[in-house]
Amino acid sequence: MAELGPVHQHENEPHRGDLSSRLNWLRAGVLGANDGIVSVAAIVVGVAGATTQTGPILTAGMAGLVGGAVSMALGEYVSVSSQSDSQRAVIEKERRELAEQPEAELAELAAIYVGKGLNPETARRVAEELMDHDALAAHLSAELNIDEADVVSPWNAALASAVSFLIGGVLPLFAILLPPDLWRVPVTFAVVLIALALTGSLGAYIGGGSKTKAGSRVVIGGALALAATFGIGRLLGASGIV
Template identity: 70%
Template sequence: MTDAADGETFAPGQHPEEPHREGLAQRLNWLRAGVLGANDGIVSVAAVAVGVAGATTAIAPILTAGLAALVGGAISMALGEYVSVSSQRDSEHALIAKERRELAEMPEQELEELTGLYVAKGLSRETAQKVAVELTDHDVLAAHLSAELGIDQNDVVSPWHAALASAVAFMIGGILPLIPMLLLPAAARVPVTFVVVLVALAITGWVAAYIGGSSRGRATLRVVIGGALALIATFAIGALLGTTGVV
C-alpha cells in the first residue's frame, strides 16, 4: 500500500496515520527535544526579562539579562539533552551487544525464550514456535530485540540530534519574549510579553500533546498556567526589589 501524497509504502492492512514507520524513535527524539527546548526557552527567558523589567525600565539590563539567559539556557539544554540521550543510547547498545552474545552462545535457549514470549502474548504453543522459527530465520537479532526489549537496532536515538534540536528550539522560543521587551515602550512591554508568551506556550503545549497522543486541551492548559505563574512570580520579585531600592 502506498500513500500517494508522499510516496511512502505501508504494510498490508496498516493504517497510514499510525506511526509504524522506520526511524520513528529518531523523529520522536528530536521532536520531543525541540518542543521541550522551545517551551523552556519561552518560559525561562521571559521570566528573566520580565523579572528585570519589574525592577527597572532601562533597556540595557533587560537586554543583558535576556541575552545571558538565552545563550546560557540554550547551551544548558543542549548539554542536558546530549548527556541524557547518550546514556539512553549507551544502554541500548549494551543491550544489543548482550543479546547478540546470547544468541551466539545459546541459540536453542534463545529460541525457546522467544517462543515463550509469544505464548505469553496469547498464541498457542505450536503457532508461537512457528512464528519464532520464521522470525529467527529472517533476522534473529531483530526478532529478539523487538520481542524482548522493544528495540530496533537501526533506530537507536541520536544524542546529537536531540542536543541540536533542543538548542535551536530554545533559541527560537527565547527570542519571542525578547522582541516585545526590547521594541515596545516601557508601559506596554510586560503586558504584551505576557500575551506573546502565553500564546506561544499554548502552541508548544498543543504540539507536545499531539506528538504524545494525549489530550490537547489539558496539556495546553497545564503549560499556559505554569508559564503564567512563572512570569507573575518573577515580575513580582523584580517589582519588589525595585520599589524597595535593593536594585
C-alpha cells in the same frame, strides 16, 4: 490459504518505530522551545519590573538565552547518552547470546509466542522463520520491545534542544525590547502566553493527547512564572536594592 494483502496503518494509530523516533524529537523540541520561552521571558520580565532601561534588560535576556541553550544541550546530551549506552549494551548482550547459544535463544523466542497464545508447534515455526529472517531484530522486539533504529543520537538530541530553546527564547526577547516602555511587560505577557498555548497544543497534537489540557498546563505554568519574577523585580526596584 488466501494471500494477505498489504497492511494498512489506521489513522491516528501510532506504530512503535515511528512513534519512538517522533516522541524523542518531540520531547527535545517542544520542551526546549517551552523552556526557552518561559526562562527568557521570566528573566526579562523580572528585570523589567525593576528598571525600564533597555541595557540591563537586553544583557539579562541575552545571558539567559545563551546560557539556557547551552544548559539544555548539555542536559539532553547527558540524558540521551545514558539512554543510548544502555540500549547498545542490551543489544550487544543479545547479539552475543545469539552467537553463543542459538538453540536456547530459539526456544526462548518460541516460549514468548506460546505465552502470547500460540500453540507450541506454531510458536516454534514462527520463531524459526523470524530468526531466519533477522534473529537479532526478532529477539529485541519480542523480549525487550526495542529496535536498533530506536537508539537515539545524543548529538542530534542536544542540537534539537539547543536550537528549539534559542527559537523559543528569542520571542520574549523581541517582545519586551520592541514596544514602548509602558507596553513592554503587557505585550510580553500576551506574546508569551499565546506562544505557550500554541507549543503546548502542538506537542499534544503530535503526541496524540488533549490539546486543551496540554495548552492550559503550560499557559498556567508560564503565567505563574512571569507573575512571580515580575513581582520580585518590582519589589527589588521599589526597595532601592537595584
